[in-house]
Amino acid sequence: MVFNVTNCGLNVGSIDVIGISSAALFLIGDADTIQLSSAFDTPPESLIIGALVPFVPQG
Structure with a gap:
């Protein structure tokens, strides 16, 4: 996947995070460059969904 973004001046005032992902x-x-990877070494039978x-x- 190729994702290109062009920002002409970026000003961030504040950010409210209302949720996060695993x-x-x-x-x-x-x-x-951004390279993301993950490893999962827990046996499938111990996974609780x-x-x-x-x-x-907080605060």
């Missing part, structure tokens, strides 16, 4: 990338600014826990900011 596999996520949050980036503000420039990056020449249930309700997601909501993200509650």
Whole structure:
């Protein structure tokens, strides 16, 4: 996948995060290369899939 974005001046005032993912990338600014990878070494029988826990900011 090729994803090109051209920003002509970037000004970030504030960011409110209302949720996160178990596999996520949050980036503000420039990056020449982004390489994401993951490894899962837990046996399938020990995986528990249930309700997601909501993200509650502290403070």
